[in-house]
Amino acid sequence: MNDIRRLKEQQREKHPGFAPYLECMTRSLFTGLATFCLGFSSTYFLQKLVSKRLPYRVQTSILISTLVATGAAYKVTADRTSSCQAGWMAAEGKFTALSNVEEGGEEDGRQELS
Structure with missing residues (x-):
């Protein structure tokens, strides 16, 4: 499983949206890492x-910086990975917001009066 190209080739026929999903997840995780570093x-x-105006020591400053960066990186990574997962599900044709409408079902349980 260390060879990404071989993994993409193996999954191409069974899951056609796997390669874009893998690229999206990679970008998401590296965006989260960059957000942590910059934050x-x-x-x-x-x-x-x-x-000069802050009443705490250097250790506390490092702790505060770490907590702020961790929170920001978590939020960015969680949002981007959830959009990747939604794209994966849409590519697979499962669990999309439009699947109920496409199947002729009622949207949000509402019925139209004729």
């Missing part, structure tokens, strides 16, 4: 700029 560094350096 930590910007929060830390912002605290360093106003360090």
Whole structure:
């Protein structure tokens, strides 16, 4: 499973949307990593700029920067991976918001009066 190309080839016929899903997930995870790095560094350096006015030590500054960056990275990664999963389900033709409408079902349980 270390060879991504071979994995894509194996799954191409069974799951045609696998390659775009894999690329989307990779971008999502690296976007989350970049968000963590940028969030930590910007929060830390912002605290360093106003360090004369802040009443806490360097360890606390690092902790606050880590917590802010972790929260931001989690939010970005969760949002982007959920959109990747929705795209995967749409490519597979399962569990989409439009599947009920396409099948001729009623939308949101409402009935139209004729």
